[in-house]
Each structure stands twice: as structure tokens, then as C-alpha cells.
Amino acid sequence: MGWFLCSGKSKKKAKKDQDKKSDDQIPSNTEKLKTNSSFDVKKEGPKDGGSGHIAAHTFTFRELATATKNFRADCLLGEGGFGRVYKGRLESTNQIVAIKQLDRNGLQGNREFLVEVLMLSLLHHPNLVNLIGYCADGDQRLLVYEYMPLGSLEDHLHDLPPDKRRLDWNTRMKIAAGAAKGLEYLHDKANPPVIYRDLKCSNILLDEGYHPKLSDFGLAKLGPVGDKTHVSTRVMGTYGYCAPEYAMTGQLTLKSDVYSFGVVLLEIITGRKAIDNSRAAGEHNLVAWARPLFKDRRKFSQMADPMLQGQYPARGLYQALAVAAMCVQEQPNMRPLIADVVTALTYLASQKYDPETQPVQRPSSASSTPRMRREQR
Known part of the structure; x- marks a missing residue:
């Protein structure tokens, strides 16, 4: 999934508990997955059972090997730095699932595996992928998720084959609003708040009806509490999505996620990749390319994905670009709160565009956007 280490060295196991800048106090072995957790989540519907117990089911390696026909090639959905x-299909329930087999020599280690199991066992929201269970037999590490039939957002935005349906404007705004709601749950409903830290198009999975769900929580961290303004940690994430202040200092805040979301929103609007070295000089980095265009409303139409073929509302394009521009501000305290991003995008998603009755017209002036609070979180 394209993880990278921006700076710093991996901490030795013997020093994990002593390092003041170590990652959150996550259990250090799989046995602790069966213990109670002090992690508390504010109730968000009936799925939040109010219990601190780990709810994920434990699978044997044999069960998952059988489910995938011994990990046969024709069952492969994709692969990345984490594995495949x-x-x-689970024999016990006949349920179709997605099974992630971590590469024992890959980038995602035991710690990230534990974080993912803990986070997704305790956090439940319609816009977060559902973790069904895990396997920790010997040195095998596998995660079992609900199957998302439409793949990832990346699959529908970039490098599309000629016969694949292009996302229309309404679907793009629906996906953007849903992804923002998932992030809002992590920031505002979880207690303590959770910093996702790896928001990108390949981590936004799509269910039937293009319903988006955030996935891959191996890099997630508990956010600052009390009078603390940030969490200090080694810098990890994906190049092109990493907030500049986090990449430079290792100081992680909720606003780091907001920056990453802004990059994703730009991808949704423009159809461009966060980093694309195949483009002309000056256009490799999406945010760097977009920033000067944000300053000239006459160029906003140039930022719309050509695959939309002009079928988008001019006002909606202006407003969506304004939200993205605020999210990718270099100064974190200038970025909006994710709750305000949700408000703006929910509104945009509700404004359905019909190319039959709303032909595209070149806008003559920029439209206003819902005002957003920019308090430091």
C-alpha cells in the first residue's frame, strides 16, 4: 500500500517501552488481544457494544487457507507493501470476505497488525471497514474483513481501462462526504481521538452503491489528550499525502489527517494522482500544481477531471475546490475541522447534478462556501 519512512530509524524492541516518543501503548503480543482494553469509544449506534473486550473472531490458518483455496492466484484481489x-468464502458462515495476508518480510510488522486489530475491533461506524477477525497462528498474520465489491477509490480514479465506468460528479461527492464522515468519527467520536495517519485513495474502499469505508488502520495512533497539542512519533505515511509539518517535525495532530483528506479530495475533483512523475515538470505533485490555480477562479474549470466531460455543476466545483484548498493549507491551524468539512461536503453531495437539465455553463464568478472554523485542535 506504499508505506514509507520519512525520517528516523525503527526503534529496537527493547526500547519500545522506554522511548517517550514511542507509538501508543498498544499491547506488545497477540495474547493481549484477548484482554480488556481501556480504550473507550462513545456510543455510535447499536454496533458499539459498550464493552472493552475485543470483538473480532479468531481464525485458524487452516480455516483461512480453505476459504481462499490455499491462497490461489485467481482469488488474489491485490497486493502492496503489506502483503496480499x-x-x-468462510466455510462456517458461507460469508464472502477479504483476507489480508501480511508479508512476514514486508513493511507491516507485528505492531501494526496489533494496532489494526485493536482499532477496528473497538471502532464501529458505517464509513469504517468492518473487521470480522484475525489469525495469529505461529508467525502467520492475517486479517479478515467484510468484502468490498467495488474495490478502492483509486481503482475508479486512476489508470482506468477503456471499458470501466467513470465516476460521475454526484458519486464523487458522495464518496468524499462519506470518507469525511469516517474521519470525523475517528476525530470527534472516539475517546481518545484517533489519528488515522494513512488516508489515501487506495485506503478508501467502496461497497455496493459506491458507499465508502476507510480501511487499513495499521498506522493509526491515539491523538493528544488534555493540554497536549500533538503526538510525537516517527514519521510514516504515504508520499504525497503527508502533511508538511508532520513530515518535517514528527509532530502529529488531527490536522495532519485533514491535510491528507484535502489531497484525496483534490484527486476526486481533478482525477490526478497525488504524485505522478509521468506528468510534465511542475505537475508531479498534485498540491504544488493546484496551489497557484486556487488563486485564480478563471482557472478552476481547468482543474476538473477531463473524464467528467464537463458534466459537473460550476458552483459545486468552486465549492469543492475551496474546501480542498483550505484542507491543504501549509499552516495546520488554518485548516478546517473535519466536522466542518463534513458539513460542506454533505451539502455538496445533496445537490444532485443532472446533465439533462443542468447543462454545464462557464461560471462568471466564484461562489461562496460554508464558513469553516479553524480552531487549533
């Missing part, structure tokens, strides 16, 4: 993801 297979489509499978």
Missing part, C-alpha cells in the same frame, strides 16, 4: 489480499 485475497477474496475468500
Whole structure:
């Protein structure tokens, strides 16, 4: 999934508990997955059982090997730095699932595996992928998720084959609003708040009807509490999505996620990749390319994905670009709160565009956007 280490060295196991800048106090072995957790989540519907117990089911390696026909090649859904993801069917329930088999020599280690199990066992929201269970037999590490039939947002935005349906404007705004709601849950409903830290198009999975769900929580961290303004940690994430202040200092805040969301929103609007070295000089980095265009409303139409073929509302384009521009501000305290991003995008998603009755017209002036609070979180 393209993880990278921006700076710093991996901490030795013996020093994990002593390092003041170590990652959150996550259990250090798989046995602790069966213990109670002090992590508390504010109730968000009936799925939040109010219990601190780990709810994920424990699978044997044999069960998951059977589900994937011994990890047969034709069951492979995709692969990345973490390992491979297979489509499978659980014999016990006949349920179709996605099974992520972590590469024992890959970038995602035991710690990230534990974080993912803990986070997704305790956090539940319609816009977060559902973790069904895990396997920790010997040195095998596998995660079992609900199957998301439409793949990732990246699959629908970039490098599309000629016969694949292009996302229309209404679907793009629906996905953007849903992804923002998932992030809002992590920031505002979880207690303590959770910093996702790896928001990108490949981590936004799509269910039937293009319903988005955030996935891959191996890099997630508990956010600052009390009078603390940030969490200090080694810098990890994906190049092109990493907030500049986090990349430079290792100081992680909720606003780091807001920056990453802004990059994703730009991808949704423009159809461009966060980093694309195949483009002309000056256009490799999406945010760097977009920033000067944000200053001239006459160039906003140039930022719309050509695949939309002009079928988008001019006002909606202006407003969506304004939200993205605020999210990718270099100064974190100038970025909006994710709750305000949700408000703006929910509004945009509700304004359905019909190319039959709303032909595209070149806008003559920029439209206003819902005012957003910019308090430091």
C-alpha cells in the first residue's frame, strides 16, 4: 500500500517501552488481544457494544487457507507493501470476505497488525471497514474483513481501462462526504481521538452503491489528550499525502489527517494522482500544481477531471475546490475541522447534478462556501 519512512530509524524492541516518543501503548503480543482494553469509544449506534473486550473472531490458518483455496492466484484481489489480499468464502458462515495476508518480510510488522486489530475491533461506524477477525497462528498474520465489491477509490480514479465506468460528479461527492464522515468519527467520536495517519485513495474502499469505508488502520495512533497539542512519533505515511509539518517535525495532530483528506479530495475533483512523475515538470505533485490555480477562479474549470466531460455543476466545483484548498493549507491551524468539512461536503453531495437539465455553463464568478472554523485542535 506504499508505506514509507520519512525520517528516523525503527526503534529496537527493547526500547519500545522506554522511548517517550514511542507509538501508543498498544499491547506488545497477540495474547493481549484477548484482554480488556481501556480504550473507550462513545456510543455510535447499536454496533458499539459498550464493552472493552475485543470483538473480532479468531481464525485458524487452516480455516483461512480453505476459504481462499490455499491462497490461489485467481482469488488474489491485490497486493502492496503489506502483503496480499485475497477474496475468500468462510466455510462456517458461507460469508464472502477479504483476507489480508501480511508479508512476514514486508513493511507491516507485528505492531501494526496489533494496532489494526485493536482499532477496528473497538471502532464501529458505517464509513469504517468492518473487521470480522484475525489469525495469529505461529508467525502467520492475517486479517479478515467484510468484502468490498467495488474495490478502492483509486481503482475508479486512476489508470482506468477503456471499458470501466467513470465516476460521475454526484458519486464523487458522495464518496468524499462519506470518507469525511469516517474521519470525523475517528476525530470527534472516539475517546481518545484517533489519528488515522494513512488516508489515501487506495485506503478508501467502496461497497455496493459506491458507499465508502476507510480501511487499513495499521498506522493509526491515539491523538493528544488534555493540554497536549500533538503526538510525537516517527514519521510514516504515504508520499504525497503527508502533511508538511508532520513530515518535517514528527509532530502529529488531527490536522495532519485533514491535510491528507484535502489531497484525496483534490484527486476526486481533478482525477490526478497525488504524485505522478509521468506528468510534465511542475505537475508531479498534485498540491504544488493546484496551489497557484486556487488563486485564480478563471482557472478552476481547468482543474476538473477531463473524464467528467464537463458534466459537473460550476458552483459545486468552486465549492469543492475551496474546501480542498483550505484542507491543504501549509499552516495546520488554518485548516478546517473535519466536522466542518463534513458539513460542506454533505451539502455538496445533496445537490444532485443532472446533465439533462443542468447543462454545464462557464461560471462568471466564484461562489461562496460554508464558513469553516479553524480552531487549533
